[in-house]
Amino acid sequence: MNTTKNRVLLVDGMALLFRAFYATAMSGYFMVNSKGVPTNGVYGFVKHLFTAVNTYKPSHVVACWDMGSKTFRTELFDGYKANRGEPPVELIPQFDLVKDVAAALDIPNVGLAGYEADDCIGTLANLYKEDSEVLILTGDQDILQLIEENVHVVLLKKGYGNYAMYKEDSFIEEKGITPKQMVDLKALMGDSSDNYPGVKGIGEKTALNLLKKYETIEGILDNLPALTKAQRAKIEQDLDMLHLSRKLAKIHCEVDVVCELDSAVYQINETRMNEKFKELEFKNLHSLIK
Incomplete structure (x- = not known):
């Protein structure tokens, strides 16, 4: 208290x-x-x-x-x-x-x-x-x-x-994730108002599910083989932007x-x-x- x-x-x-x-x-x-x-x-x-x-x-x-x-x-x-x-x-x-x-x-x-x-x-x-x-x-x-x-x-x-x-x-x-995970959430889904894309094709719902399961971007990257083929392809294709978006979001x-x-x-x-x-x-x- x-x-x-x-x-x-x-x-x-x-x-x-x-x-x-x-x-x-x-x-x-x-x-x-x-x-x-x-x-x-x-x-x-x-x-x-x-x-x-x-x-x-x-x-x-x-x-x-x-x-x-x-x-x-x-x-x-x-x-x-x-x-x-x-x-x-x-x-x-x-x-x-x-x-x-x-x-x-x-x-x-x-x-x-x-x-x-x-x-x-x-x-x-x-x-x-x-x-x-x-x-x-x-x-x-x-x-x-x-x-x-x-x-x-x-x-x-x-x-x-x-x-x-x-x-x-x-x-x-309300969100199902911790406040600290907000940074990784925004890195994955991007932010249209701040105009950075995150990972193309990954929206809030998918990003939230991935973070609830794997906790962090590092956790997701360590488990890429466990992701769906489409999710894995999107993340691998936009890996640089994912890391850049996290720097912008934090x-x-x-x-x-x-x-x-x-x-x-x-x-x-x-x-x-x-x-x-x-x-x-x-x-x-x-x-x-x-």
């Missing part, structure tokens, strides 16, 4: 920003303020953040960010996330603005060029889990691989305040980032927050502070 008093909320900043932006952008609503700056994504980010804080009552909060589209993964594989277009013009000014708002709420912003927010989250989760309960707030299922005894994932569902909370036992019960938890817990205590300076909200012409967010 967890007797630690710290509860650290690691926020996948881009996941919240994009979700909030597209929720209103679909209807053409960008909340442009009197300076001509669109703020719908930032406003929704704050609303998601406050709602999660009210729900999970963290003692500490850290926001992690992607720092540009070039990472070690794009160097490994040209096609990585190459299916994603340029961000909409209304979103671009909100990338810096959302970090300013997080800073105004005294929430540390963490990111490192060459890595994704997930890698920073994984690194910090490893750092904090010894003495704290870690909650990761995201909309991205890739991060489920980080779940362990003291690290839980809160997945955003549609709307505000709707979450799927994953702990180690609930994950295993969250790198040894990134050169650090954030002292003392600097992440969740304690809003209301004067500073109100000044920032006034500058951005945000209304109705104060009522979410509890």
